[in-house]
Structures are given as C-alpha cells and as structure tokens.
Amino acid sequence: MTDAAYNFAYLDEQTKRMIRRAILKGVAIPGYQVPFASREMPMPYGWGTGGVQVTAACLTPADTLKVIDQGADDTTNAVSIRRFFQRTAGVAATERTAEASVIQTRHRIPETPLTEGQILVYQVPIPEPLRFLEPRETETRRMHALEDYGLMHVKLYEDIARNGAISTAYAYPVKVEGRYVMDPSPVPKFDNPKLESPAIQLFGAGREQRIYAIPPYTRVVSLDFEDHPFEASKADHACDLCGAEESYLDEVITDDAGGRIFVCSDTDFCAGRRAGGHRGALAAEDVA
Amino acid sequence: MYVAVKGGEKAIDAAHDWLAKERRGDRAVAELSLAQIREQMSLAVNRVMAEGSLFDPDLAALAIKQARGDLIEAIFLIRAYRTTLPRLGASRPVDTGAMRCDRRISATFKDAPGGQVLGPTFDYTHRLAGLQTGGRGGRIRGRVPVCGDATDEAVPKPRITDILGRDGLIQDEPPGEAEPPDMTRAPMDYPAGRALRLQALTRGDEGFLLGMAYSTQRGYGRNHPFVGELRIGTVEVEMEVPELGEAVCVGELTLTECETVNQFAGSKIEPAQFTRGYGLVIGQTERKAISMALVDRALRWEELGEEDSGAPAQDAEFVLGHADNIQATGFLEHIKLPHYVDFQSELELVRRMRAEAAREAAE
Amino acid sequence: MRTEALTGGFADAPVEAAQVFRATLEALARPGRIATVGGAEAPAPVSGAAAVLLLTLCDHETPLFLAPGHDGPEVRDWVSFHTGAPLVGREEATFALGHWPALAPLGAYRIGTPDYPDRSVSLIVEMEALAARGARLTGPGIETEAFLSLPETEAFRRNNARFPLGWDCFFTCGQSLAALPRSTRVEEA
Numbered sequence: 001m002t003d004a005a006y007n008f009a010y011l012d013e014q015t016k017r018m019i020r021r022a023i024l025k026g027v028a029i030p031g032y033q034v035p036f037a038s039r040e041m042p043m044p045y046g047w048g049t050g051g052v053q054v055t056a057a058c059l060t061p062a063d064t065l066k067v068i069d070q071g072a073d074d075t076t077n078a079v080s081i082r083r084f085f086q087r088t089a090g091v092a093a094t095e096r097t098a099e100a101s102v103i104q105t106r107h108r109i110p111e112t113p114l115t116e117g118q119i120l121v122y123q124v125p126i127p128e129p130l131r132f133l134e135p136r137e138t139e140t141r142r143m144h145a146l147e148d149y150g151l152m153h154v155k156l157y158e159d160i161a162r163n164g165a166i167s168t169a170y171a172y173p174v175k176v177e178g179r180y181v182m183d184p185s186p187v188p189k190f191d192n193p194k195l196e197s198p199a200i201q202l203f204g205a206g207r208e209q210r211i212y213a214i215p216p217y218t219r220v221v222s223l224d225f226e227d228h229p230f231e232a233s234k235a236d237h238a239c240d241l242c243g244a245e246e247s248y249l250d251e252v253i254t255d256d257a258g259g260r261i262f263v264c265s266d267t268d269f270c271a272g273r274r275a276g277g278h279r280g281a282l283a284a285e286d287v288a
Numbered sequence: 289m290y291v292a293v294k295g296g297e298k299a300i301d302a303a304h305d306w307l308a309k310e311r312r313g314d315r316a317v318a319e320l321s322l323a324q325i326r327e328q329m330s331l332a333v334n335r336v337m338a339e340g341s342l343f344d345p346d347l348a349a350l351a352i353k354q355a356r357g358d359l360i361e362a363i364f365l366i367r368a369y370r371t372t373l374p375r376l377g378a379s380r381p382v383d384t385g386a387m388r389c390d391r392r393i394s395a396t397f398k399d400a401p402g403g404q405v406l407g408p409t410f411d412y413t414h415r416l417a418g419l420q421t422g423g424r425g426g427r428i429r430g431r432v433p434v435c436g437d438a439t440d441e442a443v444p445k446p447r448i449t450d451i452l453g454r455d456g457l458i459q460d461e462p463p464g465e466a467e468p469p470d471m472t473r474a475p476m477d478y479p480a481g482r483a484l485r486l487q488a489l490t491r492g493d494e495g496f497l498l499g500m501a502y503s504t505q506r507g508y509g510r511n512h513p514f515v516g517e518l519r520i521g522t523v524e525v526e527m528e529v530p531e532l533g534e535a536v537c538v539g540e541l542t543l544t545e546c547e548t549v550n551q552f553a554g555s556k557i558e559p560a561q562f563t564r565g566y567g568l569v570i571g572q573t574e575r576k577a578i579s580m581a582l583v584d585r586a587l588r589w590e591e592l593g594e595e596d597s598g599a600p601a602q603d604a605e606f607v608l609g610h611a612d613n614i615q616a617t618g619f620l621e622h623i624k625l626p627h628y629v630d631f632q633s634e635l636e637l638v639r640r641m642r643a644e645a646a647r648e649a650a651e
Numbered sequence: 652m653r654t655e656a657l658t659g660g661f662a663d664a665p666v667e668a669a670q671v672f673r674a675t676l677e678a679l680a681r682p683g684r685i686a687t688v689g690g691a692e693a694p695a696p697v698s699g700a701a702a703v704l705l706l707t708l709c710d711h712e713t714p715l716f717l718a719p720g721h722d723g724p725e726v727r728d729w730v731s732f733h734t735g736a737p738l739v740g741r742e743e744a745t746f747a748l749g750h751w752p753a754l755a756p757l758g759a760y761r762i763g764t765p766d767y768p769d770r771s772v773s774l775i776v777e778m779e780a781l782a783a784r785g786a787r788l789t790g791p792g793i794e795t796e797a798f799l800s801l802p803e804t805e806a807f808r809r810n811n812a813r814f815p816l817g818w819d820c821f822f823t824c825g826q827s828l829a830a831l832p833r834s835t836r837v838e839e840a
Contacts, residue, residue: 008665012372016665017710020672021745024708025769027680028819028832030791034769035475042368045618047625058676060669070629077625079296107629116681125619136605137478145765163641169633177791177834179815188633198794200680207615209475215680215792215834235636250628251635265629 009056010088015039019057019211023202026213031176032144033127033210041206048081048106049206051123055104058119058202059085064092066100071108071248071265078106095268107170109191111247111269114199116216122185124205127212129173129183149181152223160228172230175221176214184220190234190248195220237262242273243280311356325349334542334571335359339613340366341472341491343541343570360493360613367614371472380535381463382523384545384568385447389521391574394448396514396549402445407520408572448517449547449564458549458562478605485587485604486580490569492611494576500601500611501582509586509599513565516549520572544569546577550585553592563592583607656728659692661706667691671707679819679830683788683797685781686828693733694725700823701748701775708773709746711735718749721777741772748775751802757810760818768815771833776802781824790835798840799829807837 007013022036041049059065065085069078073095081104082093094100097112106123114120126132130140133151143149152173159167172189176182184195185203195201201214214220224230238245240261247269249262261282264270274283312319326333326349336348340363348366355361391407394400406412418424452458468483480488489497504510522542526535548565565585567577586601588594600606610616661667667690674686693702709715715736717726722738730736741747741759754774763771778800785800786807799822801807810817810833817833831837 046622218791
C-alpha cells in the first residue's frame with residue numbers, strides 16, 4: 001500500500017533523473033565519485049540518505065527489496081528504511097538475499113553470493129578514501145585526477161612499520177579496474193573479495209553528495225604490498241548457531257565473566273543454514 | 289541456548305508512541321497553539337526559518353512544536369519539507385535599501401540620514417530574570433509601533449556603505465551578471481565563489497557562525513570590523529512575470545542585514561579603501577547576521593590580497609563544510625547506530641596483533 | 652507547436668521512467684547486452700528506444716544536441732514539450748542524438764576533465780540494426796567477452812584509450828537498447 005501523498009519512491013521525477021544520470025556516469029567510470037545534488041531526505045544525514053536516494057532512483061514496482069544493517073534485516077535503521085520504501089514505493093520486501101532484486105546495505109556484503117539481475121546499494125558515510133590523509137576536497141580531487149596515490153601507500157606502509165600489519169580493518173581501500181582508489185564503505189575487509197561480483201554495486205553518500213559504482217565483473221584489488229599481502233580475516237571461530245566456518249561473525253557478550261559467543265552477522269545466511277539442518281555449538285536442537 | 293535479538297519493528301513503534309506522549313507533556317497543562325509559538329517564541333521561529341531556508345512563520349511554529357522545542361530538529365523538519373516544494377521561479381534581488389526598518393543602527397556614524405532606530409532589542413535590557421513577572425515584560429509605556437511600520441516610511445534610510453561608497457572610501461561591489469548558484473540543487477563545488485559562500489553561511493548554524501566570527505575577533509584571522517550598519521525590517525519580494533511584461537510584488541519578507549566596514553586595503557597604485565563583510569539572514573536574527581558578516585569578510589582574504597594566517601575562519605572548505613547543522617547533527621548522531629561489524633573487525637585485528645606481540649616476546 | 656508534439660510521452664511517468672532506467676542501467680553495466688524498452692513515441696526519425704531514453708534522462712538541466720537528420724521542427728517541439736532540454740551545439744551538449752555519421756565530428760563533444768571526467772556527453776546513437784555480434788568487447792561489466800554491432804571500432808578504441816576521459820554511448824534501434832561505456836575495450840572481432 002503506497003502513500004498517495006508522495007510520488008512513487010518519494011523523490012520527484014526531476015530529482016530521480018539527476019540521480020540516475022549520476023549513477024550512469026558512475027557505472028561508466030568505475031570507482032570515480034560523481035558529485036550529485038543530494039536532496040535533504042526525511043531522515044538524518046549519516047543514516048543512509050545517499051543509499052536511500054540511489055535505491056529510490058533504481059526501484060521499480062516489480063522489485064523485491066531487502067535492507068540490511070550490520071548484515072541483519074531486523075536492526076532498527078534497516079527496519080526504518082525498509083518501511084520507508086514499503087510506504088512510498090509499495091515494493092515487496094524480503095529478508096532472503098536470493099529473492100531480493102535490490103538490496104540496500106550498511107556495513108556488510110551478504111554471504112550468499114549475489115547474481116546477475118541484483119543491485120547492491122551501499123550507504124556510504126565518507127566516500128573519499130583519501131579524506132583522513134588529506135581533508136581538503138580540492139587536494140584529493142587533484143590526487144585522483146593525477147592518479148597520485150602515494151600518500152595512501154605511505155600510510156599503509158607506516159602501519160606495517162609501526163604495527164607489523166596494516167591497521168585498517170574496515171573501509172579497506174581498493175583499486176578499481178586499475179585506476180581509481182575507492183572506499184568500499186565501512187564493510188569489514190573480510191568482505192572485500194566479494195566486491196568482484198556479477199551484481200551491480202552502487203554507492204551513495206548523501207551528506208557528501210557523491211555516487212559511485214562498481215559494474216559487474218570489474219577488477220577490484222585491495223591495496224597491499226608483496227611482502228604483506230591483503231588478508232580477508234575474521235574472528236577465528238565458527239558460528240555458535242549454525243556452525244558456519246566461513247561467515248563473518250558478531251561477537252555477543254553473554255555475561256560479565258568473559259562469556260561470549262559468536263554468531264553470523266548475516267542473519268539470513270545463518271537462518272538459511274539452520275533451516276538446512278546445520279547446527280552450531282550452542283544451537284538448541286529444536287531451532288528451525 | 290542463545291536467541292539473536294529481534295524486535296526492531298516493535299521497538300520503533302513503542303519509541304514513537306512514547307515520544308508522542310512526551311511531546312504533549314502533562315495533560316493538565318493547556319496545549320500550546322501554533323499561534324502562541326509564532327507570536328511569543330518569534331525569535332525561535334525566526335531561527336528555524338533562517339536555517340531551514342524557508343520563510344513561513346506558521347510552518348516554523350508547527351515544526352518547533354513537533355520537535356518539542358529542539359530547534360535543530362525543527363530546522364530539519366523544515367528542510368525536508370522544503371526539498372519537496374516545486375521551484376516556480378526566482379525573484380528579483382530584494383532592495384534592502386528600501387527596507388521598512390524596525391531597527392537600524394550604525395556603529396560608525398553618530399547620526400546618518402534616516403537616524404538611528406533601536407527597535408525591539410534586548411540590547412539595553414538588564415538581564416534580570418523576571419521572577420516577579422513570570423517572564424512577561426515590564427509595563428508598556430506610551431504607544432508602541434506595530435512591527436513593520438515602526439518608523440516613518442517617508443524618511444529614507446540610505447545604506448551607510450552607499451554613503452561611504454559615494455566618496456570611494458569603501459570598496460565597490462558592482463552588481464554581477466552571473467546567475468548565482470543554488471546549493472540546494474547542485475553539489476557543493478570548491479573553491480566556492482562568494483555567492484555560494486554567502487548562501488551556505490546564511491543557512492548555516494547560528495552557533496557555529498558565532499564561534500567562527502568570535503575567533504576572528506580574538507586574532508584568528510583578525511579583520512577589524514565595524515558594524516557599518518545593522519538593519520532589520522521588511523522588504524518587498526518581486527518576480528518578473530513574462531506574461532505581464534513587468535515585475536509584480538509577490539509578498540514581503542522580514543530580513544536582517546549587517547554590513548561591516550573593515551580594515552582598509554590599498555597599495556602604491558591603489559588608494560586606501562575600506563573593505564566589506566556582508567550578512568543577510570531571514571527574520572530578526574541579528575546575532576547571526578553580524579556573525580555572517582565577520583565570517584564572510586574573513587573568507588575574502590584571497591580576493592583582497594591578504595595573507596592566509598591559517599585561521600579556521602579563513603578556510604572556506606572548513607567553514608562551509610561544517611556550517612550546516614543538519615549535516616552535522618545527522619553525521620554526529622549516526623554514531624549511535626550499530627557499528628558491531630566495523631568494531632568487530634578492529635577487535636579481531638587488535639587481538640591478532642596482541643597475540644603476535646606476545647608470541648614474539650616469548651621467543 | 653504541432654499537436655503531435657504534445658503526444659507520445661509516458662502514460663505513467665514515475666513507473667515507466669523507472670523501468671526504462673533499470674533497463675538502461677543494466678545495458679550500460681553489461682556492455683553488449685541488448686534490452687527492450689518502450690512506452691513512448693517521438694516523431695520520426697526518433698526510435699522508440701531513443702524516445703524513452705530522452706524522457707527518462709533529459710530535462711532542463713541537460714543541454715541536448717540533435718544531429719542533422721534528427722534536428723527538425725517536429726522533433727524539436729516534442730523534445731521541448733516533453734523534456735524541456737535546451738537544444739545546443741555539440742560542444743555544450745550533455746546528450747546528443749543522431750545516426751553515427753551525423754553525430755561527427757566526435758572531437759567536438761565534451762569528454763570531461765581530469766578533475767571531473769563525468770562532465771562529458773552521452774551519445775544516443777540511432778542504428779539501422781543492433782545485434783550481439785561484431786566488435787569484441789572486454790572490460791568492466793563483461794565476465795569474459797561480449798560482442799556488439801558497433802558502427803565502427805576505431806573511434807571506440809581511441810575513446811577507451813583516454814579513460815577516464817571520454818564519452819559514453821547508448822545504441823538504439825526500434826525498441827532495442829544497448830550501451831557502451833568509455834571503460835570498455837573494443838577490438839575488431
């Protein structure tokens with residue numbers, strides 16, 4: 001049931017055209033941040049306004065939408081954004097990764113491999129991978145133009161010198177198709193290998209007024225050094241609910257005496273495994 | 289057995305219900321009407337209109353009520369609404385020289401054509417909390433003009449800077465032909481021209497601009513401002529109507545305008561001249577307008593051939609990038625959202641590095 | 652203004668434009684794929700696919716160049732009424748519409764700047780035929796290789812060579828739509 005007081009998917013058509021043009025240029029120049037005239041949305045900046053605008057520009061009534069935050073469909077902000085689109089676009093919603101045609105995400109890439117025909121929309125807080133090395137937009141723009149990424153390599157190298165390892169654990173910078181260094185949004189570096197995908201990946205930063213994209217099958221390389229190769233690491237545990245060894249885990253503190261368990265951050269993935277009969281160390285036998 | 293936390297939908301509904309109850313407060317106390325807010329909280333209404341970039345006192349009053357008096361939240365409501373409004377056209381530039389002033393003061397001349405008009409100001413009130421009167425003002429003596437007709441309209445009030453300009457004493461600001469950008473319809477672009485800077489400042493957060501302006505007074509980009517003139521009043525808004533072949537008045541706006549007269553520039557070839565800073569804000573918002581003029585002047589260092597002293601108020605990317613309270617509050621508050629995943633990734637890395645260090649220490 | 656200028660738009664713009672955009676996005680993100688789009692008609696010689704592209708992407712913010720053969724009073728009226736796009740020369744255009752030979756000289760179009768490579772034209776190339784054969788395509792959006800009946804290869808090869816600068820192309824024929832971003836490497840098959 002849509003809310004007739006608003007246009008389909010909330011945004012007016014003029015705004016959608018502007019966003020759609022930016023998305024297309026983003027797809028044509030993988031990894032390049034296209035400036036766009038981000039609108040003031042009825043939700044706070046920093047809470048997914050960029051992702052919401054990109055999703056709104058992409059949705060058709062035939063879509064099935066999934067919204068996740070930290071990998072989970074039931075986190076409050078994911079619930080809030082899903083409701084927004086159910087109300088303004090009347091689209092079907094799902095929690096199943098495989099059933100979704102559009103997935104809006106914050107901080108995770110689903111464990112279930114994405115396929116052609118799916119679009120993954122990322123909410124991005126700070127789209128500029130060089131921002132914490134050089135705060136000035138005029139400077140970082142020049143660095144991208146000249147493909148001058150020395151500062152980033154120096155930073156990563158200093159990490160190694162100081163800590164023996166690259167100390168970036170999320171929002172780990174990547175190079176797209178050998179040209180632009182890109183911020184994959186604050187996904188854990190565990191998710192970086194999934195950035196090479198058959199799906200279309202779109203990134204929206206509302207407050208910072210940038211849209212960028214990774215087309216399907218685009219080369220995405222996590223920055224590293226020969227003697228310190230990139231490693232997509234995760235906690236050295238299996239999921240205590242479904243037993244998965246290869247999924248990214250949330251740590252849950254169970255008491256104040258050091259008790260903790262690890263569970264899949266991707267709730268759909270975990271539920272699907274349990275439905276298929278997989279059991280972790282702490283799962284009750286009757287959990288479906 | 290562990291069951292993952294569920295119930296986001298229910299929690300949101302419950303929070304909204306609770307919020308509605310808190311918004312109303314004690315039901316034994318009469319509910320505020322929008323007219324009461326509009327009339328008796330008018331400076332709050334003005335701030336919401338200025339930073340919401342929408343002149344609509346009734347709507348601003350509604351937003352303040354809905355936001356429980358949180359002005360930034362109210363500004364947010366106005367901004368989100370404003371975005372959905374169609375753009376029917378652009379007005380002609382308003383003529384603040386023809387403003388019907390409720391208040392008009394100059395700190396640079398003892399008297400000037402049109403006179404000094406104090407208007408409805410707190411300036412010379414003694415800040416004694418009205419414990420006896422319950423916040424009401426004192427007894428009103430004599431006839432008080434109605435806002436908008438405070439002074440004799442027959443007495444023109446030429447702008448002080450125009451008077452200085454006639455003798456070439458202040459740098460000229462000739463009208464430009466270029467269409468000013470609209471920061472609500474195009475992405476921010478650095479370096480930003482003055483029209484774009486002024487636009488960002490006039491909707492910027494009052495507290496942020498105040499702090500920036502204050503920093504210039506304390507030596508961080510000092511530029512010796514005098515308030516050449518501060519005027520508050522109503523101006524007519526005119527639009528060209530092509531069908532009529534002329535401009536018609538489509539309404540009136542209350543504005544606060546501040547022009548500062550600043551330290552002079554000059555060189556061997558150019559005679560000394562004062563320079564200007566400019567502030568123009570919707571509503572009666574004089575703290576903001578003065579702050580804006582000081583910050584505007586500080587940001588003009590490059591075009592006026594001054595040195596970059598590295599002061600925050602001279603840095604356009606810093607000032608414009610952080611002046612918007614809706615952007616700032618959204619991003620600041622978003623750190624309340626779950627960050628389990630990014631935190632976990634750092635936790636895992638720190639544990640690994642500590643384990644590595646412990647192993648090396650043991651060897 | 653002729654009455655046909657007033658007809659031929661979308662019946663349900665928000666939904667139809669969304670459907671056309673999705674098809675366009677898939678086409679540009681997967682060079683060589685041919686999509687079918689429709690829902691609007693412009694005066695001849697504008698194809699159905701080109702008509703819906705214009706309706707979906709153009710407005711008063713996007714200067715449009717109509718190449719000889721497409722530039723005429725009927726098309727002008729239709730474009731102005733339905734999109735409001737200002738009609739301009741090649742140099743200022745955000746979009747350009749026409750048959751391949753008529754779009755030339757290609758050197759006249761905006762290809763972006765090193766700072767803003769997105770500030771470049773998108774060419775809507777009207778084709779006599781559109782098929783998944785011909786030039787060999789590789790690059791972003793393509794798993795192994797793809798083929799598309801491009802009007803030539805050399806111009807596209809040169810366009811790719813200056814990446815990230817360059818223009819991007821949509822190909823239209825009847826209700827068929829394909830695309831070729833500047834990122835695609837093009838070779839003779």
